[in-house]
Amino acid sequence: MTDVQPPPWAGLAPVGEYPFEETHDLRSGPDLHPALLGLLPLVGVWRGRGQGDYPTIEGFHYGQEVRFSHDGRPFLFYESRSWIIDADANPIRPAQREVGWWRPVMVDGKATDDLEVLLSAPNGIVELYAGQARGTTQWQMATDGVGRTATAKEVRGGQRLYGIVEGALLYTFDMAAMGQPLQVHLSARLERVAG
Numbered sequence: 001m002t003d004v005q006p007p008p009w010a011g012l013a014p015v016g017e018y019p020f021e022e023t024h025d026l027r028s029g030p031d032l033h034p035a036l037l038g039l040l041p042l043v044g045v046w047r048g049r050g051q052g053d054y055p056t057i058e059g060f061h062y063g064q065e066v067r068f069s070h071d072g073r074p075f076l077f078y079e080s081r082s083w084i085i086d087a088d089a090n091p092i093r094p095a096q097r098e099v100g101w102w103r104p105v106m107v108d109g110k111a112t113d114d115l116e117v118l119l120s121a122p123n124g125i126v127e128l129y130a131g132q133a134r135g136t137t138q139w140q141m142a143t144d145g146v147g148r149t150a151t152a153k154e155v156r157g158g159q160r161l162y163g164i165v166e167g168a169l170l171y172t173f174d175m176a177a178m179g180q181p182l183q184v185h186l187s188a189r190l191e192r193v194a195g
Contacts, residue, residue: 022071024195030072035104035111038133039076042068042102042162044195046169049089050082050188056178061085062095064188066169068102068195074111075103078119097122104133117141124152129160137164154178158185167192 023029024044032040046066053059064082071077082095100119104111117129125148131141143157155177162171168189175185 020071022069022077024067024069026195030070032070033072033074035074035106036070036076038104038111038113038136039068039102039139041136041164042076042139042169043070044068044192046190047193048168048188048190049085050186052186054175054177054183054185055180061087062186062188063089063091064190065193066190074106075101078102078117115139115141124149125155127155127158129158131160138162157182 021029026032026040026043032043036043044067046068048064050062050064051059052062061084062082063085064080067079068076069079078098078100080096080098082097084092084095086092098119098121100117102115102117105114105116106112113133115129115131115133117127117131119127119129125146127143128145128147129141130144131139133139139162140160142159146155146157148155155175157176159174159182160171162169164170168191170189171187172184173186174182176182177185
C-alpha cells in the first residue's frame with residue numbers, strides 16, 4: 001500500500017479576491033502598456049446598433065455593447081454582448097457573445113503594426129485573426145485559423161474591419177460559413193459610453 005500525499009496547497013490559507021485592477025478608463029487604474037499605443041483609441045465601452053444578414057438566415061437588427069479593457073500588460077481584453085432588437089430598438093432576446101484578446105505583434109521588444117486577435121464564443125467557435133493597424137483609427141484582420149466543437153456550425157473563415165469615424169466605432173464582419181463564400185454578415189456603429 002502506498003502513502004497518499006496531500007496536494008501542495010492543502011492546509012494553506014485561502015486567497016482573497018483577484019488583487020489586480022483592470023480598467024476600460026484611461027483616467028484610472030494601471031497605466032496603459034506602451035505597446036498598446038496603437039490600440040489606445042479602442043479602450044473604453046462602446047454601445048450601439050447593427051444589422052446582420054446571411055443567405056442561411058433571416059436578416060436582423062441588434063444592439064451591442066463592446067468593452068476593451070487592460071490591466072497594464074501588452075494586450076487588450078475584449079468582450080462583446082449583443083441582443084436582437086426590433087425597429088424601435090426594443091430588446092427581443094439575447095444574441096451572440098464573444099470574449100478575447102487583442103495584442104500587437106512584438107519584434108525586438110517593440111510593438112509593430114501587426115495584430116494577433118483571439119476570439120471565443122459560446123456557440124463553439126474559436127477564431128484566430130492576424131491583422132494590421134492602419135494608423136490609430138483603423139484595424140483590419142482575417143482569420144488565420146478557426147476551431148470549432150463537434151456541435152458547432154461550420155465556419156471556415158472571416159474578415160473584420162474596425163474603424164473610428166467621427167468618434168464612433170464602426171465595423172464590418174465578413175464570414176464564410178455553411179457552404180457560403182466569404183460575404184458581409186454583420187455591420188454596426190457603436191458610440192463610446194465610457195472610458
